[in-house]
Amino acid sequence: MPSFLLDTHFCIHFMRGRAWARSALARVQVAEVAISAVTVGELCEGAHRSDHPAKEMAKTEAFLKPIEVIPLGGEEARAWGLLEAKLRKEGNPIEAEDCMIAATAHRHGLTLVTGNIKHFARVKGLKVVDWETHPPRA
DSSP states (O other): OOOEEEOHHHHHHHHTTOHHHHHHHHTSOGGGEEEEHHHHHHHHHHHHHSSOHHHHHHHHHHHHTTSEEEOOOHHHHHHHHHHHHHHHHHTOOOOHHHHHHHHHHHHHTOEEEOSOHHHHTTSTTOOEEOTTTSOOOO
């Protein structure tokens, strides 16, 4: 059962070979992490927009292979809609993709692993951690 939802920011740093990201992910069991289907889409978009789409897609697929993907199903979509409306009413909207990722983490009781702590702090009740500055303990 996962405890952490990796956001796109973290995944990109891991795939680019950043030592801190590789070290952090090596400290947890693969079963402890998941990603949102939205992150899968963002990673695939980035790969297809690159100068070497086939190479980048192969890297993306290799990264994704062992990680559980949480779909954006009906319950996650409802949580996203509620969160999006709440943030807009408060005058603190975030990008739709980030809102979907945050809603998925919140809905499943997962801690969101991100480098955008300030950004996601707008989501009250969302547990967030930055593994670059606060890596998991082995």
